Amino acid sequence: MAGPCGLVIFGVTGDLARKKLMPAVYDLANRGLLPPGFSLVGYARRDWADQDFAQIVHDSVKEHARTPYREEVWNQLSEGIRFVAGDFADDLAFARLHETILELDSARGTGGNHAFYLSVPPKFFPDVVRQLKEHGLADGPEGAWRRVVIEKPFGHNLESARELNDVVGEVFDSGSVFRIDHYLGKETVQNILALRFANSLFEPIWNANYVDHVQITMAEDVGVGGRAGYYDGIGAARDVIQNHLLQLLALTAMEEPVSFEAANLRHEKEKVLSAVRLPHDLAAHTARGQYAAGWQGGEQVGGFLEEDGMSPTSTTETYAAIRLDIDTRRWAGVPFYLRTGKRLGRRVTEIAVVFKRAPHLPFEATATEELGQNALVIRVQPDEGISVRFGSKVPGTAMEVRDVTMDFSYGESFLESSPEAYERLILDVLIGEAPLFPRHEEVELSWMILDPVEEFWANQPQPEQYPAGTWGPASADAMLATDGRVWRRP
Amino acid sequence: MIQDLPDTTAARVAAAIVQARHLAGVPAVGMVATLVIVTDERDHYDALRAAQEMSREHPARILVSIQRPGRVAARLDAEVRFLGDSGPGETVVLRLHGELADHAESVLLPLLLPDAPVVVWWPGTCPPVPAEDPVGRLAQRRVTDAAAAKDPMDALMMRAEAYQPGDTDLAWTRITSWRTLLAAALDQPYEPILAAEVSCESGSPSSELLARWLALKLSVPVTRTLSEGPGITSVMLSSGEQVITISRPDGRVAELTRPGQPMREVSLMARDTVEIIAEEMRRLDPDEVYAEVLMSGSLDSGGLDNSPDGSGLQ
Numbered sequence: 001m002a003g004p005c006g007l008v009i010f011g012v013t014g015d016l017a018r019k020k021l022m023p024a025v026y027d028l029a030n031r032g033l034l035p036p037g038f039s040l041v042g043y044a045r046r047d048w049a050d051q052d053f054a055q056i057v058h059d060s061v062k063e064h065a066r067t068p069y070r071e072e073v074w075n076q077l078s079e080g081i082r083f084v085a086g087d088f089a090d091d092l093a094f095a096r097l098h099e100t101i102l103e104l105d106s107a108r109g110t111g112g113n114h115a116f117y118l119s120v121p122p123k124f125f126p127d128v129v130r131q132l133k134e135h136g137l138a139d140g141p142e143g144a145w146r147r148v149v150i151e152k153p154f155g156h157n158l159e160s161a162r163e164l165n166d167v168v169g170e171v172f173d174s175g176s177v178f179r180i181d182h183y184l185g186k187e188t189v190q191n192i193l194a195l196r197f198a199n200s201l202f203e204p205i206w207n208a209n210y211v212d213h214v215q216i217t218m219a220e221d222v223g224v225g226g227r228a229g230y231y232d233g234i235g236a237a238r239d240v241i242q243n244h245l246l247q248l249l250a251l252t253a254m255e256e257p258v259s260f261e262a263a264n265l266r267h268e269k270e271k272v273l274s275a276v277r278l279p280h281d282l283a284a285h286t287a288r289g290q291y292a293a294g295w296q297g298g299e300q301v302g303g304f305l306e307e308d309g310m311s312p313t314s315t316t317e318t319y320a321a322i323r324l325d326i327d328t329r330r331w332a333g334v335p336f337y338l339r340t341g342k343r344l345g346r347r348v349t350e351i352a353v354v355f356k357r358a359p360h361l362p363f364e365a366t367a368t369e370e371l372g373q374n375a376l377v378i379r380v381q382p383d384e385g386i387s388v389r390f391g392s393k394v395p396g397t398a399m400e401v402r403d404v405t406m407d408f409s410y411g412e413s414f415l416e417s418s419p420e421a422y423e424r425l426i427l428d429v430l431i432g433e434a435p436l437f438p439r440h441e442e443v444e445l446s447w448m449i450l451d452p453v454e455e456f457w458a459n460q461p462q463p464e465q466y467p468a469g470t471w472g473p474a475s476a477d478a479m480l481a482t483d484g485r486v487w488r489r490p
Numbered sequence: 491m492i493q494d495l496p497d498t499t500a501a502r503v504a505a506a507i508v509q510a511r512h513l514a515g516v517p518a519v520g521m522v523a524t525l526v527i528v529t530d531e532r533d534h535y536d537a538l539r540a541a542q543e544m545s546r547e548h549p550a551r552i553l554v555s556i557q558r559p560g561r562v563a564a565r566l567d568a569e570v571r572f573l574g575d576s577g578p579g580e581t582v583v584l585r586l587h588g589e590l591a592d593h594a595e596s597v598l599l600p601l602l603l604p605d606a607p608v609v610v611w612w613p614g615t616c617p618p619v620p621a622e623d624p625v626g627r628l629a630q631r632r633v634t635d636a637a638a639a640k641d642p643m644d645a646l647m648m649r650a651e652a653y654q655p656g657d658t659d660l661a662w663t664r665i666t667s668w669r670t671l672l673a674a675a676l677d678q679p680y681e682p683i684l685a686a687e688v689s690c691e692s693g694s695p696s697s698e699l700l701a702r703w704l705a706l707k708l709s710v711p712v713t714r715t716l717s718e719g720p721g722i723t724s725v726m727l728s729s730g731e732q733v734i735t736i737s738r739p740d741g742r743v744a745e746l747t748r749p750g751q752p753m754r755e756v757s758l759m760a761r762d763t764v765e766i767i768a769e770e771m772r773r774l775d776p777d778e779v780y781a782e783v784l785m786s787g788s789l790d791s792g793g794l795d796n797s798p799d800g801s802g803l804q
Contacts, residue, residue, distance in 0.1 A: 221501055221600070295596035297500030298566035298586070346600035347501060369775045370607070377604070383508045385517075389605060395547060396772050405606055408518045409511065469596045490604050 001032070002430035005113035005145075006039035006080070006104055008097070010088075010128055011120035012053070013044045016151075021119060022057050023064040024422035029077045030067045033427055037108040039080035041100055045087045053083035066420060080108050088120075088127040094135040101137065112144030115178075115429050118151070121230075125150060126167045133171040149178045149429055152243050154440075156234065157454065158447035165440040178429050178437050181243045186424050188380050192251045192351075193260065195378065195386065202376070203256075205355070207330045212373060213483075214336045215352040216248050217490050218380075219344035221297060223468070224318065228309040236288070237320040237450060237457075240340040244349075246273065246446045247438060248380070249336055252351050253326055266439055273445040277325045282456040284482050288317035288463040289473030291343035296469030301343065303468070317463045318342045321476045322453055323483070335483060339476065343468040348490045349380040363401065370402045375488070385409030495568040500600040503568045507580055507601075510572035521579055523550045523771065524603045526610045528594065528625055531556060533638075537613040538581070540763040545579040548771040551603050552581045555625070559591035566590060566597055595624040602628065607774050611767065614638050621654035631774050633767075635660040642695035650784045655776035661695035662780045663766045667758055668700055668722060671736060675746060681729035686712040689726075691719025700725070703783045721760050 007025065009017055028034050042053045058078070062069055082100050086093020104110045116137070118128055129148065132138045140146045148168065155161030168177055196202060205211070218240055224231040231239070247269075254268040279285035293303040305312045319341030326336065355374040368391070375389040387407040394400040428437075466473040471487065480486055491514065493506055511519065525544075527537050534556055541552045569583040582601060586594055602608055610620070610629040617623035620632040636659050639645035649659055676683075686704045690697035697714060700722060705712040708727070717723040724737035736758075738744040744758035 295590070295593035297600050298564075298590055298593075298597040299499055300564065300589075300593075346504060366775075372605075375605070382505065383512075387604070394772055398772075400773065402522065402774070403605070403607075404520060404522050405603070406518065406520045409508070410517050469599065488605050489602065 002035050002038075002427065003113065004035045004037055004109055004111040005115065005430050006041060006101070006108070006110040007115050007117060007426070007430070008041040008043060008101070009117045009119055010043045010124075011118070012042035012056070012083075013046060014119055017042075017119045018056070018060045019064050020422045021117065021426070022060045023066065024420075024426055026057075026061040026065045026073070026077060027067045027420075027423050028427060030065070030070060030073045031423075033423075034077075034430075037080065037110060038077070039082065039104045039108050039110050040077070041082045041084060041097070041104070043084045043086065043093075043097060046083075046085055048083050048085060050081060050083050054078050054081045057081060066423075080104070088124050088131060091131075091135075094131045094137070098135050098137055112140040113146075114140065115147040115149060117149040117426075117429075122150075122153060122155070122164070125164060129168055129171050138171045145176065145432065146172070147176045147178060147429055147432070148172050149180055151180050153234065153238060154179055154243070154438075154443045155447065156238055157451050158444060161440070161443050161447050165443070169440070174439060177440075179439075179443065180425050181247065181438065184244055184247055186428065187384065189251060191384060192248075192378060196252075197256055206353075208332050208334045210355050211331075211334050212354050212356045213334055213485060214249075214252060215354065215488060216245050216252070216336065216338045216350075217352070217487075218245060218340040218349040219347060219471075219490060220340075220342045221344065221347045221469075223291060223301060223343050224304065224307055224310070226308070228307045231318075232310060232314050232316050235316040235320065236318055236340050236342065237322070237454065241320055241322065241338055242446045242450045243438070243443070245338045245340060246276075246449065247442075248349075248351055249273075249276075249324070249338065250442070252353070252378075253328075253331055253336070255330070266442065269438075270441050270445060272326060272328070273442060273449070275327045275331075276445075276449050277327050278449065278452055279323050279325070282453060285323040285479060286453055286456070287319075287321040287473060287476035287479045288457060288460075289319035289341070289466045289475070290314075290316075290463045291318050291341070291468045292465040294343075294468035294470070296343055297346070301468045303465070304342075313462070315460075315462050317457070319344070319463070319466060319472045319476070321472070321479060323479070324449065337480065337485075337487075339472065339487070341466075341472050345469060345471050346490075347382060350490055351378040351380070352376070352488055352490075353378075354488070363399065367399045368401050370400075372403045379409070383409045491572050493570045493572075495570065497565055498568050499566060500597045503566075503570060503582060503584075504600060506568075506570045507572070507582070510570060510580070514572060519549075519580075521549045521551055521603055521606060523548060523607045523609055523774070524601075525550045525552050525771070526598055526608060526625065526629065527552065527554045528610060528612050528616075529554065529556060529614055531558070533614045534583070536763070537611070538583070540767055541611075542579075542581065543764040544768045544771060547768045549579050550771070551579055551601075551606075553598055553601055554581070554583045555594045555598060556583065556585045557591040557594065558585055558587045560588060562588040564588040564590035593624075595628060598625060598628060607631065609633060609771060609774065611770075613763075618648060619652040619654075620657055621652070630656050631770070632657050633660060633770055634658075636695040637661050637664075642693055643698065646695050646698060646784065650787070653781055653784060655781070658770065658777050658780055659695075659784075660763075660766055660770070662699050662777070662783070663769055664696045664761065665700045665703075665722070666769060667761065668725070668736075669703065671744065671746070671756065671758060672704075672725060672727075675734055675736065675748065676727075678748075680734065680748075681732050683708050683710050683727045683729050685710050685728050687715060687724075687726045687728075688712065688722065689715045689717040689724045690722040692716050694719075694721060697722045699783055702786050703779075706783055706786050 250269040254272040257264040257268045290304045321339035392404040464473040565587040567585040571581040608629040609631040611633040616634040620626040636645040688701045720741040727734040732749040734748045741760040
């Protein structure tokens with residue numbers, strides 16, 4: 001359980017706040033993980049009183065909460081609900097916010113501990129953070145903490161990421177800034193760490209001597225839907241590769257940290273990210289595409305360029321694939337292929353470590369015709385688990401070796417941006433546990449990797465179309481064929 | 491456990507499979523392939539039963555795609571069967587209504603097991619070119635059944651025209667035990683074979699393939715004669731005076747006679763679909779002998795080049 005504290009949400013009228021954040025707060029309360037006197041303050045440009053806002057929270061909890069609705073939990077939570085009306089330039093409103101927080105400290109005993117959740121478009125981050133500073137909200141009384149939570153995207157290139165960091169860093173020290181990547185649940189990170197560093201089975205072969213290549217995939221079955229305006233100009237690489245896939249790459253490729261303390265884990269991730277090298281020929285080793293109309297999972301869906309509010313000449317990619325190499329002794333010569341896309345075959349995120357073939361096969365050629373490469377697949381979602389692929393004899397009189405899969409799914413069905421994911425994120429913020437949130441150094445290293453690719457793409461024609469419901473454009477297959485490899489079917 | 495999912499999507503079916511696994515308390519599964527059965531309401535029951543029986547030998551995810559085209563709105567109804575009811579693997583019965591019937595691949599693709607080989611089986615009618623069919627393209631092995639066609643001989647001709655590596659036909663798989671026995675019969679020293687004769691009931695594509703195989707491998711003229719059945723009733727290999735005969739009048743036990751040896755009985759059961767499908771799943775690489783026999787052309791049309799090379803049946 002967290003100590004006495006409150007949570008201030010900016011942008012409470014948004015979808016994210018309504019569907020995820022507020023239900024997650026209730027679920028935490030229902031599970032008894034919030035401190036007595038916990039307070040929730042909403043800030044938005046609406047002419048609401050406290051009880052109007054409470055009604056909004058109530059409705060969103062009833063509709064979206066994961067745990068059952070209980071009147072007594074709600075009553076306890078609703079006593080701490082406040083609302084402050086105003087926009088981000090409104091000095092009076094921030095003054096009222098300050099008063100509200102002081103009132104809560106005395107009436108609810110939140111002890112001056114408050115987290116500010118910026119559920120607003122990134123362009124407003126500087127305004128909000130500056131206002132927090134000017135109205136003395138960024139520093140609590142002696143012994144109390146103030147934290148700020150920002151969601152990806154953390155900028156759109158290295159320069160903007162640095163600007164953003166400067167703005168936030170002026171006001172909050174780096175330990176008080178929580179960068180949330182809602183794709184990357186804590187559970188996932190812990191699972192990868194457990195698999196790699198709790199076992200003696202995998203670590204000896206986790207290197208270039210045995211690994212042929214690594215494929216990291218995050219596929220979504222949805223399109224951009226109502227987010228067309230946000231998505232245009234951002235694209236799959238900035239949206240997913242920069243943060244999520246490069247974090248997964250770092251966790252897969254890093255050396256063993258001396259401990260799982262925040263600093264140690266971060267050092268290892270930064271080390272490996274700084275050793276990442278882009279291919280020289282970006283045309284041959286990257287691919288991108290846009291989904292076209294088609295049938296997906298049994299439903300007829302429209303193409304990216306036909307989405308509401310999308311420019312028909314948009315060059316924003318909905319599919320991106322890149323090859324990266326890591327210049328370390330462990331990974332020399334082992335390419336990491338990263339791909340992500342919308343409207344692909346199915347929703348899945350996974351890390352596939354594909355091993356080299358056995359150096360010698362003492363069988364007749366026909367016996368091993370169907371034998372592929374061994375692979376270890378860490379499935380991040382939809383159901384967390386691990387599968388191992390290896391050759392086995394087919395039952396029968398003939399000697400015939402074929403690939404079989406052993407699939408172990410142990411994790412809960414931990415859905416990306418599920419309410420549960422947000423529960424954990426919010427709880428970590430309130431407890432102040434930061435090790436799994438990326439720091440700005442990692443964010444900057446990721447942009448250093450991606451920026452040259454984005455610059456290259458900026459001068460390319462419109463991305464290739466791929467039919468919705470398939471596994472991406474032909475150029476992505478060609479990209480692997482160049483290296484004599486194929487994408488696995490996830 | 492059977493879960494009905496009316497008016498659903500592939501994503502929800504996939505979620506139901508995962509949930510069923512969790513509820514059944516089976517965190518670890520090992521399946522070797524996905525078997526897709528493309529069929530209609532009439533044929534699906536028998537095909538599914540055979541497939542589930544087969545999955546005891548080759549644990550597989552079985553996807554049954556039942557097309558119900560017509561002037562109704564596109565809709566997917568699904569039925570997820572898990573363990574117990576359905577053998578060791580997972581079974582999903584998919585009914586594709588309206589326009590969706592033409593886009594079965596969009597439903598099937600998200601439900602294929604990762605990486606594992608895909609086998610598509612058309613127990614009834616099949617597309618003219620299986621390898622170019624949108625569902626057929628998902629698979630590395632495409633199983634058709636000429637015996638189920640209205641005109642089996644015509645079907646064989648179409649298969650030959652459409653053949654691409656990975657195609658196979660159950661009419662061919664059904665004669666595996668005949669071929670084994672014939673090859674064994676010629677393991678001992680024998681007089682040069684001059685002619686062969688295959689007797690079978692009418693409309694049996696298997697006998698046609700067997701006759702073509704004999705013609706191809708022995709390089710002798712092969713005749714087909716009609717009998718009462720069931721299936722193939724006898725094969726005679728003659729070298730002038732001497733004749734080797736395998737006759738199976740009852741579809742169960744065959745009698746092998748050859749000159750100078752006592753008559754011997756050997757079990758040669760007409761096998762059921764379960765065994766045949768299980769055999770198909772055993773090898774998933776292209777069947778080269780089938781291709782050769784299929785493409786050698788019909789005996790009636792004189793498509794074979796009968797120059798003797800004496801290579802025998804091996």
